[in-house]
Amino acid sequence: xxxxxxxxxxxxxxxxxxxxxxxxxxxxxxxxxxxxxxxxxxxxxxxxxxxxxxxxxxxxxxxxxxxxxxxxxxxxxxxxxxxxxxxxxxxxxxxxxxxxxxxxxxxxxxxxxxxxxxxxxxxxxxxxxxxxxxxxxxxxxxxxxxxxxxxxxxxxxxxxxxxxxxxxxxxxxxxxxxxxxxxxxxxxxxxxxxxxxxxxxxxxxxxxxxxxxxxxxxxxxxxxxxxxxxxxxxxxxxxxxxxxxxxxxxxxxxxxxxxxxxxxxxxxxxxxxxxxxxxxxxxxxxxxxxxxxxxxxxxxxxxxxxxxxxxxxxxxxxxxxxxxxxxxxxxxxxxxxxxxxxxxxxxxxxxxxxxxxxxxxxxxxxxxxxxxxxxxxxxxxxxxxxxxxxxxxxxxxxxxxxxxxxxxxxxxxxxxxxxxxxxxxxxxxxxxxxxxxxxxxxxxxxxxxxxxxxxxxxxxxxxxxxxxxxxxxxxxxxxxxxxxxxxxxxxxxxxxxxxxxxxxxxxxxxxxxxxxxxxxxxxxxxxxxxxxxxxxxxxxxxxxxxxxxxxxxxxxxxxxxxxxxxxxxxxxxxxxxxxxxxxxxxxxxxxxxxxxxxxxxxxxxxxxxxxxxxxxxxxxxxxxxxxxxxxxxxxxxxxxxxxxxxxxxxxxxxxxxxxxxxxxxxxxxxxxxxxxxxxxxxxxxxxxxxxxxxxxxxxxxxxxxxxxxxxxxxxxxxxxxxxxxxxxxxxxxxxxxxxxxxxxxxxxxxxxxxxxxxxxxxxxxxxxxxxxxxxxxxxxxxxxxxxxxxxxxxxxxxxxxxxxxxxxxxxxxxxxxxxxxxxxxxxxxxxxxxxxxxxxxxxxxxxxxxxxxxxxxxxxxxxxxxxxxxxxxxxxxxxxxxxxxxxxxxxxxxxxxxxxxxxxxxxxxxxxxxxxxxxxxxxxxxxxxxxxxxxxxxxxxxxxxxxxxxxxxxxxxxxxxxxx
Numbered sequence: 001x002x003x004x005x006x007x008x009x010x011x012x013x014x015x016x017x018x019x020x021x022x023x024x025x026x027x028x029x030x031x032x033x034x035x036x037x038x039x040x041x042x043x044x045x046x047x048x049x050x051x052x053x054x055x056x057x058x059x060x061x062x063x064x065x066x067x068x069x070x071x072x073x074x075x076x077x078x079x080x081x082x083x084x085x086x087x088x089x090x091x092x093x094x095x096x097x098x099x100x101x102x103x104x105x106x107x108x109x110x111x112x113x114x115x116x117x118x119x120x121x122x123x124x125x126x127x128x129x130x131x132x133x134x135x136x137x138x139x140x141x142x143x144x145x146x147x148x149x150x151x152x153x154x155x156x157x158x159x160x161x162x163x164x165x166x167x168x169x170x171x172x173x174x175x176x177x178x179x180x181x182x183x184x185x186x187x188x189x190x191x192x193x194x195x196x197x198x199x200x201x202x203x204x205x206x207x208x209x210x211x212x213x214x215x216x217x218x219x220x221x222x223x224x225x226x227x228x229x230x231x232x233x234x235x236x237x238x239x240x241x242x243x244x245x246x247x248x249x250x251x252x253x254x255x256x257x258x259x260x261x262x263x264x265x266x267x268x269x270x271x272x273x274x275x276x277x278x279x280x281x282x283x284x285x286x287x288x289x290x291x292x293x294x295x296x297x298x299x300x301x302x303x304x305x306x307x308x309x310x311x312x313x314x315x316x317x318x319x320x321x322x323x324x325x326x327x328x329x330x331x332x333x334x335x336x337x338x339x340x341x342x343x344x345x346x347x348x349x350x351x352x353x354x355x356x357x358x359x360x361x362x363x364x365x366x367x368x369x370x371x372x373x374x375x376x377x378x379x380x381x382x383x384x385x386x387x388x389x390x391x392x393x394x395x396x397x398x399x400x401x402x403x404x405x406x407x408x409x410x411x412x413x414x415x416x417x418x419x420x421x422x423x424x425x426x427x428x429x430x431x432x433x434x435x436x437x438x439x440x441x442x443x444x445x446x447x448x449x450x451x452x453x454x455x456x457x458x459x460x461x462x463x464x465x466x467x468x469x470x471x472x473x474x475x476x477x478x479x480x481x482x483x484x485x486x487x488x489x490x491x492x493x494x495x496x497x498x499x500x501x502x503x504x505x506x507x508x509x510x511x512x513x514x515x516x517x518x519x520x521x522x523x524x525x526x527x528x529x530x531x532x533x534x535x536x537x538x539x540x541x542x543x544x545x546x547x548x549x550x551x552x553x554x555x556x557x558x559x560x561x562x563x564x565x566x567x568x569x570x571x572x573x574x575x576x577x578x579x580x581x582x583x584x585x586x587x588x589x590x591x592x593x594x595x596x597x598x599x600x601x602x603x604x605x606x607x608x609x610x611x612x613x614x615x616x617x618x619x620x621x622x623x624x625x626x627x628x629x630x631x632x633x634x635x636x637x638x639x640x641x642x643x644x645x646x647x648x649x650x651x652x653x654x655x656x657x658x659x660x661x662x663x664x665x666x667x668x669x670x671x672x673x674x675x676x677x678x679x680x681x682x683x684x685x686x687x688x689x690x691x692x693x694x695x696x697x698x699x700x701x702x703x704x705x706x707x708x709x710x711x712x713x714x715x716x717x718x719x720x721x722x723x724x725x726x727x728x729x730x731x732x733x734x735x736x737x738x739x740x741x742x743x744x745x746x747x748x749x750x751x752x753x754x755x756x757x758x759x760x761x762x763x764x765x766x767x768x769x770x771x772x773x774x775x776x777x778x779x780x781x782x783x784x785x786x787x788x789x790x791x792x793x794x795x796x797x798x799x800x801x802x803x804x805x806x807x808x809x810x811x812x813x814x815x816x817x818x819x820x821x822x823x824x825x826x827x828x829x830x831x832x833x834x835x836x837x838x839x840x841x842x843x844x845x846x847x848x849x850x851x852x853x854x855x856x857x858x859x860x861x862x863x864x865x866x867x868x869x870x871x872x873x874x875x876x877x878x879x880x881x882x883x884x885x886x887x888x889x890x891x892x893x894x895x896x897x898x899x900x901x902x903x904x905x906x907x908x909x910x911x912x913x914x915x916x917x918x919x920x921x922x923x924x925x926x927x928x929x930x931x932x933x934x935x936x937x938x939x940x941x942x943x944x945x946x947x948x949x950x951x952x953x954x955x956x957x958x959x960x961x962x963x964x
Contacts, residue, residue, distance in 0.1 A: 019401060226243075366444060
């Protein structure tokens, strides 16, 4: 025995042989205890179904799509602790109805003021009960430094005061003149490119009294709700839950008002958004698509019925079995979901996609089991049904166990990620697939045995109480007197059923005959093989070339369903306003003595370091509070500031800093900076401060680069100015989502490597042969590379949704590849080509049907209203197509050339000595059925004294190795 043989024996005895024997014993146990098995599995599924009482669909974006241990999450906690939670945001973008599209008109402004009055009139019930007056806008709004409601936008020119507007505006020229002013009433500079879409001015420069804003296509106005700080230190977002619920109710009424305004306003159209919009629209998207689950299952039942038997044949039809198979998938889903909910795993909208995928995988296993039993019947026509079940479980049962375990390994290793949506999806998918395996080899197997008994007894599908009338053949046609002469009617009926079962098993179906006569010769032709290999090389090359050109990021509007108001708002925001002017963010400082001259100079220098970044716009960034303080102090009292000395910037003197700061914050022209400074309640010293800066305009794909640039700038400032201390950082609320773009490539690489490693380990334990393992892993990699090419061709972005699909593609591709390779290893023959031919005839059709079943399961997703769900459909459909092509084209070609050798043995009754066709051997044996008694061929439990006797029947690769 050589080293390779010793290695194979070691691996076989380590895992594959015990699993094969276990599955054989399980098949015998299920045969002997069918009713007990069914009731036990039903009890388990229903018991864990209690976990649905813990169901709460998580829709908050930051809890799903953002890496939970990122720096931005840590910085958000610091900001919330120092400055309090961010106000809850509600916005209206006003556009003009009609072809002109210009919103700088008196009519549009009149509609806008009407709408603002409606927003301010929104009230919500008081939490105190019916006796308390309702809460109005003034009770709920965030307050600015003046104690007024914090509202900002184009109406800030009149401080959101309609009376002031009416007093100033008497003509269109008045409106154009005031709209062109460079500052608002509070002294804040107007950022025209962030407030107006496509603004157009006359020829006069900014600040000139004759300057006019002539045209714009949209203008922004926002309304902020006050957030009460939570008393619970463990509250992640720092928000008081009761106040948050009140704000949600106000926001819901705000959205309703905006929806009604689309028809009530004559000249203005409102694009609107609220802090609850994304959560509500994600939930709506899921709710809209739930009926598609029922459609998908109905399609699967129909497809399974067509595949498993002759639908119009009363005996050979298997509609009932098809329904049981789909029902077993539903039960396994209930079991898995309930189990994980009891374990506290979050449930997101992505998890509601799994039933579409699981039904395809589960029905695929069902097809393999049914065809496996048919194959065993053909190979062992004289075996009892119990023997055939045991042999089938040890062979094809091992095959579906291999694929399910590889899926489990791929998904569970893929769940090692910091992005909750990916983690939860992989956990639900892996556990559900494993539980589905258990249901298939127990619950469904029991019904498969009953269905075989029904056919042997010539009972009708779905009506097993009804039997074929005496004196008719298997097809229900009358039998002539000559046919019945000399035969006992009852015995003949029984033998007819048995013979018909064997005959049905040993006859090749239409697809098998096509594979044997047409497809395999075509596949093994040298020209075909050259063309296929070259085609794959070309496709792989193009896909690899496309990978760097795939755009990244997830547009927020993709989370909303088609036709959602969010899409209109985000379209204007992201593709007009955000490309006109960069996103505003904040630089924060803490844990320093701001009063010292050295610290002030370092703050100014760190501010300049940040603005020197490639994705920051120094010209669009307003002066910081410290710049304004220095100018204020120098104007108020020249002795309060240091002289300009040797190029050092002037700063406020340490001994007068407190007085200068107090005067600065009390001054009406600069008191707006109160919101940017946190003072110690006892000493009055600055605890922390912040300053607004602006990014340059950039696309969604560049968000990760902008965030990386921001991190590099603040870390450079900390290292250069504060010796590496975490004094300064840059933070914007949406950075927590951009973090996903930053880590996505690393997460994807990690997930693919871990999932691929899991596939390799399970394949090594089950396939045994190192060459076969390498082939499977390489072909899985090929499928994933082709999926990248599909992403580029269909303009799908690299984001958390597509990463989930790329990880899932490993599990789905394994099914098609592993079955083919495993059957090839277990198939003897004189040449590799002969073994490929037999493997394709026996397993190729099942693999194809499994792929089609997965596609049928997800086809309903093509009609979803969600961009995310359609992305799933594209990528899963691509995985099915590429997996099928690879498993039925590339893999057989490679096996026919370099496939591992089958080791010969002497006691494999499934094959003739000369390697002739299995169907021929089955047909010859079937002829011996005439006159056999039930004990010899029928139920035959008495013929099986123990499971050990069945182990003399060689099956699979393990039995081959045992004879080396």
